[in-house]
Amino acid sequence: GESVGLHLPTLSVQEGDNSIINCAYSNSASDYFIWYKQESGKGPQFIIDIRSNMDKRQGQRVTVLLNKTVKHLSLQIAATQPGDSAVYFCAENEGRGSARQLTFGSGTQLTVLP
């Protein structure tokens, strides 16, 4: 039979609008979170990170919000541009000892419309 792939959530936004990409994480012990951007044919690229002792962190045109109560992470992109079209992954890390494994979400496909 035909195999079924991951069904990525998709988000389409008009160029110039703001984008909000959401992520739910599962491990309440996770204390570090990262957002990655993956363009077609390329490896994931680091965007921004946040530690659990913060609830907001801003970068250039991007803001990450962390709500530990409901285990929710979001990435806000201001004035979305065509170059922002990509799959966006959140990742979490529990940070025990020297462990550095990241657990990745399934990703969200962002499409910027002209």
Added chain:
Amino acid sequence: DAGVIQSPRHEVTEMGQEVTLRCKPISGHNSLFWYRQTMMRGLELLIYFNNNVPIDDSGMPEDRFSAKMPNASFSTLKIQPSEPRDSAVYFCASTEARREQYFGPGTRLTVT
């Protein structure tokens, strides 16, 4: 800095053949990770090394997969024998003391 370097970028091989994927981490990074990405399963961690020592290989699918890191600037992921279900994009990533990982461009493996 050239970033994480992976080779080859594309590999097409026949079922039963041995495949070796190579990775050069960013200089000064002391942890190296191998991931596999497929449409079915997304991005999966296969194995990671810390200071050239394998720390967690629980993600390695089966004994056909093996990874080595003989020195701080080189790692290999080997599949022997390869099977069609191994077709995927394989990424190498590295990091230093901080936890953000930097990914290479990946190797797209097709096993026919």
